[in-house]
Amino acid sequence: MLQPLLDKLMLRSSLEAADQAAVIALPHLVRLLPARDYIVREDETPGYCCLLLSGYAYQHKIAGNGGRQIFSIHMRGDVVDLQNSLLHRADHNVEALTAVEVALIPVQAIRDIADAYPKVGQALWHDTLVDAAILREWAINTGRRDARTRIAHLLCEFALRLSFCGLGTLSYYELPMTQDQMADMLSLTKVHINRMLRLLTNMGLIEKNRKFIKILDLRNLAIIGDFDHNYLHMKDFEYSKRG
Amino acid sequence: MLQPLLDKLMLRSSLEAADQAAVIALPHLVRLLPARDYIVREDETPGYCCLLLSGYAYQHKIAGNGGRQIFSIHMRGDVVDLQNSLLHRADHNVEALTAVEVALIPVQAIRDIADAYPKVGQALWHDTLVDAAILREWAINTGRRDARTRIAHLLCEFALRLSFCGLGTLSYYELPMTQDQMADMLSLTKVHINRMLRLLTNMGLIEKNRKFIKILDLRNLAIIGDFDHNYLHMKDFEYSKRG
DNA sequence: CGACGATTTGAAATCAGTCAAGAGCAGTGG
DNA sequence: CCACTGCTCTTGACTGATTTCAAATCGTCG
Numbered sequence: 001m002l003q004p005l006l007d008k009l010m011l012r013s014s015l016e017a018a019d020q021a022a023v024i025a026l027p028h029l030v031r032l033l034p035a036r037d038y039i040v041r042e043d044e045t046p047g048y049c050c051l052l053l054s055g056y057a058y059q060h061k062i063a064g065n066g067g068r069q070i071f072s073i074h075m076r077g078d079v080v081d082l083q084n085s086l087l088h089r090a091d092h093n094v095e096a097l098t099a100v101e102v103a104l105i106p107v108q109a110i111r112d113i114a115d116a117y118p119k120v121g122q123a124l125w126h127d128t129l130v131d132a133a134i135l136r137e138w139a140i141n142t143g144r145r146d147a148r149t150r151i152a153h154l155l156c157e158f159a160l161r162l163s164f165c166g167l168g169t170l171s172y173y174e175l176p177m178t179q180d181q182m183a184d185m186l187s188l189t190k191v192h193i194n195r196m197l198r199l200l201t202n203m204g205l206i207e208k209n210r211k212f213i214k215i216l217d218l219r220n221l222a223i224i225g226d227f228d229h230n231y232l233h234m235k236d237f238e239y240s241k242r243g
Numbered sequence: 244m245l246q247p248l249l250d251k252l253m254l255r256s257s258l259e260a261a262d263q264a265a266v267i268a269l270p271h272l273v274r275l276l277p278a279r280d281y282i283v284r285e286d287e288t289p290g291y292c293c294l295l296l297s298g299y300a301y302q303h304k305i306a307g308n309g310g311r312q313i314f315s316i317h318m319r320g321d322v323v324d325l326q327n328s329l330l331h332r333a334d335h336n337v338e339a340l341t342a343v344e345v346a347l348i349p350v351q352a353i354r355d356i357a358d359a360y361p362k363v364g365q366a367l368w369h370d371t372l373v374d375a376a377i378l379r380e381w382a383i384n385t386g387r388r389d390a391r392t393r394i395a396h397l398l399c400e401f402a403l404r405l406s407f408c409g410l411g412t413l414s415y416y417e418l419p420m421t422q423d424q425m426a427d428m429l430s431l432t433k434v435h436i437n438r439m440l441r442l443l444t445n446m447g448l449i450e451k452n453r454k455f456i457k458i459l460d461l462r463n464l465a466i467i468g469d470f471d472h473n474y475l476h477m478k479d480f481e482y483s484k485r486g
Numbered sequence: 487c488g489a490c491g492a493t494t495t496g497a498a499a500t501c502a503g504t505c506a507a508g509a510g511c512a513g514t515g516g
Numbered sequence: 517c518c519a520c521t522g523c524t525c526t527t528g529a530c531t532g533a534t535t536t537c538a539a540a541t542c543g544t545c546g
Contacts, residue, residue, distance in 0.1 A: 043473070061379065064469035067387030071379050083372045086365065091376050091474040111365070118361045122329065122354070125368040129326045132375045133334050135382065136304065136314050142386045143430035144310030147534070178492065187386030189535055194494060210492085210543080226307035230286065231334040390502070421524065435502055437526060453511080453524085 001103060002026055005051050008077030008165070012130070012235055013123035022117045026110075028103040033096045039080065040094040046084045048104040052076055055100030056176055060184065061092040070185040071135060073097070073158075073177075077165060082128050085110035098176050130233050137231045142187040145226060150186045151196045152225030155206065157232070159215055164234050175213045200224075244346060245269055248294050251320030251408070255373070255478055256366035265360045269353075271346040276339045282323065283337040289327045291347040295319055298343030299419055303427065304335040313428040314378060316340070316401075316420075320408060325371050328353035341419050373476050380474045385430040388469060393429045394439045395468030398449065400475070402458055407477050418456045443467075 006023045009015060015023070030053070033039065039057060040046050050057075057080050060070040071092065074080045080094050085107045114121030137157075141150050158175065162168035179197070180190040188196075200206050205221045207214040215221060222228075249266045252258060258266070273296070276282065282300060283289050293300075300323050303313040314335065317323045323337050328350045357364030380400075384393050401418065405411040422440070423433040431439075443449050448464045450457040458464060465471075 059379075061383050063383055063387040065388065065392075067383075069383035069386045071382055083375065086369045087372055087376070087476050089473060089476070091476070092379060114365055114368075115361045118358045118364055121361060121364055121368070122357055125357075125364070125371065126329045128368065128371060128375065129330055132326065132371065132378065133330070135375065135378050136302075136335060139314055139378065139382050139385065140304050140306055140310075140312035142382065143312045144306040145308065149308075180492075190493085191495090191536080192534060194492095195534095198494085230332060233330050233332070233334070423524080432503055433525085434504080434527090438502095441526085 001030060001053070002028065002051065004053055004077040005079065005103075009120075009123040009127070011164075012233070013119070013126050015119055015123060019117050019119050019123075022113055023120060026105050026113060028105045028109075031102050031104060033100050033102060035096050035098050035100075037096045037100075038093060039096060039100075039102065040084070040090050040092075042090055042093050044090045045088055046081065046090055046107070048106050049082055049084050049110055050080045050094065051103040051105060052078050052080060053101040053103055056097040057094060057100055057102075058097050058181075058185075059092050059094050068184045069187065070181065071138070072131060073185070075162070075165060075167060079105075079124070079127065082110070082124060082131075085114075085124075097181070133231045133233060138185070147186075147188055147192055147196050148199060149224065149226050150188070151182070151193065152200060152205070152221050153227050154182070154186060154225075155200075155213065155215065156218065156222050156225050156227040156229075159218060160229050160232060160234065164232075170218055171215045173213060174211055175208070176211060244273060244296070245271065245294065247296055247320040248322065248346075252363075252366040252370070254407075255476070256362070256369050258362055258366060262360050262362050262366075265356055266363060269348050269356060271348045271352075274345050274347060276343050276345060278339050278341050278343075280339045280343075281336060282339060282343075282345065283327065283333050283335075285333055285336050287333045288331055289324065289333055289350070291349050292325055292327050292353055293323045293337065294346040294348060295321050295323060296344040296346055299340040300337060300343055300345075301340050301420075301424075301428075302335050302337050311427045312430065313424065314381070315374060316428070318405070318408060318410060322348075322367070322370065325353070325367060325374075328357075328367075340424070376474045376476060381428070390429075390431055390435055390439050391442060392467065392469050393431070394425070394436065395443060395448070395464050396470050397425070397429060397468075398443075398456065398458065399461065399465050399468050399470040399472075402461060403472050403475060403477065407475075413461055414458045416456060417454055418451070419454060 002024050006020055039050050052074055054076055057074045058070050059072045060068055062068050141153050159170050162173045163170050179193045183190040183193045205217050245267050249263055282293050295317055297319055300317045301313050302315045303311055305311050384396050402413045405416045406413050422436045426433040426436045448460050
């Protein structure tokens with residue numbers, strides 16, 4: 001059941017047989033949740049970390065003025081809220097973007113495996129560092145890039161991340177969020193998202209329907225989007241190998 | 244020499260005597276750097292992590308259009324670039340904000356201590372989780388709050404963080420950055436920072452000169468700034484106890 | 487078919503950016 | 517001790533990218 005987690009960790013860290021066995025043996029409960037269900041709410045003290053087995057989830061927070069900011073999108077193999085293992089109180093919400101299948105792993109089990117198998121602890125730590133690197137890139141994206149650039153950048157990021165974990169290709173993948181949700185990732189309004197997607201379409205860079213996106217010209221989309229995949233820290237990834 | 248690091252870790256994690264001794268015994272080189280010196284550059288493969296013994300440093304990245312985004316400010320006891328220990332290539336710059344005294348700790352030594360003393364590894368991991376929590380708050384700050392709110396929020400954050408580690412009080416502290424640097428933290432322009440600081444001053448909330456700031460009314464500044472200190476995860480911190 | 491949510495489009499408003507110039511301040515060297 | 521230099525701060529007038537508001541259309545699902 002926990003194979004997706006092990007696959008994810010092995011993409012970036014090398015673990016020995018005993019480490020791998022310990023990961024697979026982690027105690028957990030499997031749950032199915034519909035889209036829009038909250039997995040963790042701000043100010044809760046969650047007793048588990050949430051591993052995504054299928055579907056998509058995202059982290060977000062609501063500002064005092066009602067504005068919502070989405071911080072991250074997670075996919076198969078991601079532990080959406082690894083921070084619960086060491087921090088007691090949730091400082092943001094985690095919500096199911098699509099219907100999801102999750103494995104709930106008790107936080108104490110995470111701490112125990114990190115004690116007993118330091119390499120596993122480091123692999124998990126490594127994962128949180130990559131999440132932080134992506135978050136930094138999102139910060140510069142919303143902070144210092146204009147709307148068109150931001151969207152192009154996000155579409156490039158998804159192309160690489162999804163193809164990296166086998167959920168699509170560099171030129172075609174599922175984009176399971178609404179324009180309203182994209183707006184809250186990029187700190188824009190849904191109206192402006194709509195206009196900019198149209199613009200990219202008219203430029204011949206993408207084609208999009210309600211659920212899927214076709215990248216017609218990734219190279220130029222990356223240029224438009226000021227995109228350099230270094231921050232994703234994808235070991236051995238090569239652009240050209242995947243279609 | 245490494246006492247500031249141990250102090251920092253002990254603020255949030257509990258370590259036994261052996262763990263503490265191992266931290267203090269970490270190999271390191273001490274260096275003095277003037278303000279504006281780069282500590283790490285994007286795309287380098289740094290061989291060390293940088294512990295701040297005194298002074299301030301910040302992480303930043305330059306977008307393709309020339310815009311700069313600052314992601315974080317670090318102070319005494321912070322390991323500015325703990326991610327170097329596990330990720331090979333730097334995805335951002337680290338620069339001295341003021342003159343700094345740093346201890347350079349080889350990345351291999353960080354990995355070794357995390358192997359041999361899992362609790363120390365977890366304490367370091369914990370630290371990166373708090374850094375990520377702060378970064379999320381900065382993301383919502385720049386993404387979904389207006390200029391006045393953003394600045395007020397930042398000033399509240401500094402008041403708490405600096406007083407927490409003994410570098411000032413809740414009502415008076417050193418603010419060692421220029422308005423230009425503040426602009427790059429908050430994704431605004433220096434002109435607008437200037438106007439909004441004046442506004443907060445005129446509202447009777449703060450008083451500021453070139454290097455220091457006096458918070459006249461933290462409670463209202465926090466309201467104006469949509470500020471809730473939960474995300475700082477400061478164990479046992481109480482507002483009222485510190486002046 | 488009806489209903490609801492998501493997308494699309496247009497027009498007007500606004501917050502923050504841009505450009506430009508002057509004032510203040512600190513360090514340097516004569 | 518003062519003049520010079522460079523950087524930061526300050527202010528005003530104008531501009532513009534994005535938001536806001538509003539309404540129509542599209543799609544999907546019961």
